[in-house]
Amino acid sequence: MSSSDVASGLVFLSQILVGVLGNFCLLYHYLFLCITGCRLRFTDLIIKHLILGNILLILTNGVPRTLAEFGLKDFLNDFGCKLLFYLHRMGRGVSIGCTCLLSIFQAITISPRNSRWAKIKVKAPKYVGLSISAxxxxxxxxxxxxxxxxxxxxxxxTTKRKALGYCSVIETDKIRTSLYTALLSFPDALCLGLMLFASSSIVSILYRHKQRVQHIHRTKLSPRSSPETRATQTILSLLSTFVFSYTISAILQIFTAVFHNPTLWLQKMGILFSMCFPAVSPFILMGHNSSVSGLILSCRRNKKSPNSIRYM
Structure with a gap:
């Protein structure tokens, strides 16, 4: 076991600890609200499944890779490799899909009444569960x-194998590999495109709303930024983190699949970036509601005015 393996193992371990801690803290916030009887937004159901996907991805990808970096490589049988990688791909896909759904439903929720989303806006809460199941x-x-x-x-x-650390992938011809890679990448690319469209719509709507109420904000002496500005910052932070981490991760995974003998550095960087968004996204979402008291306060406000819209 070389010093580089130990260093990368420590990096993966720290990423696991941060990611699991952040996701469980965010999950605790929602459980606390449920126990106290608060009425949650319909988009909170998407965030719960996002947390589940994040935790699944981190545990099935980070933990085995960390064990492999510390020297424990051949600890899985054939069924274990198949199940672990399948759960990893499931967690990654659900994390991407729920982030996309969160952006789409948020864009529908804050859209003006005279927009083309007006008819969908009323029915949107009914389709959340169906969308998550899909x-x-x-x-x-x-x-x-x-x-x-x-x-x-x-x-x-004598089957040709491509080593991926603690497991291996059976090699096929380049045409089949390219087709499978395209098939696996298409849903991710579609979600990325929809998320970019929805997030840009959100920023545009919030900017126009801020322009209309700018004279109200000017009369306030509070140095705190407007809700529109804070919501825009949260959306842009979530979007930029998502695009940066998953784009680089997808590119590195494509290279790993296409190349005959991918380097260990290429594989490790792909895993590092694939766990970046699941580990960081809970802190971005919690940054908008920085404490449990803030969540309770917003919940009380939501009870007093059930028709009000909260940003993110």
């Missing part, structure tokens, strides 16, 4: 092909 089902079906090519590192047959 997200899970989509990635269950798309990634069903993935376990077929996963196996252990210590097989005795």
């Amino acid at each position: 997200c899970w089902l989509l990635y269950m079906l798309v990634n069903a092909i993935f376990p077929m090519f996963m196996t252990t590192n210590w097989g005795n047959d």
Whole structure:
């Protein structure tokens, strides 16, 4: 075990600890609100599934890779490799899909009454559960092909394998590899495009709203930024983190799939960036409601005015 393996193992371990801590803290906030009888927004259901996808991705990707970096590599059998990679792909897909759904439903929620989303705005809460179920089902079906090519590192047959640390992937011809890579990447690319469209719409709506109420904010002496500004900052932070981490992760994973002998550095960087968004996104979301008291206060306000709209 080299010093570089130990260093990368410590990096993965710290990323796991930060990610699990952040996601469980965010989950605790929502459980606290449920226990206290607060009425949650319909988009909070999406965030709960986002947390589940994040935790699933971090545990199934980060923990085995960390063990492999510290020298424990061949600890999984064939079934374990297939199941672990399938759950990893599921967690990654749900994390991407729920982030996309969160942006879309948020854009519909804050849209003006005279916009083209007005009719959908009233019915939007009814489709949240269906959309989340469709997200899970989509990635269950798309990634069903993935376990077929996963196996252990210590097989005795003559099958060509590409080592991925603690497990291996069975190599196929370049045409089939390219087709499978395109199939697995298409839902992610679609979600990325929808999220960019929805987030840009949100920023545009909030900017126009800020311009209309600018004279009200000028009369206030409080140095605190407006709700529109804070919401825009949260959206842009979440979007930039998502685009940066998953774009680089997708590019590195494509290189890993296409190259015959991908370097260990390429594989490690792909794993590092794939866990970046699940580890950081809870802190971005909690940054808008920085404490439990702030969440309770917003919940009370929501009870007093049930028709009011909260940003993010």
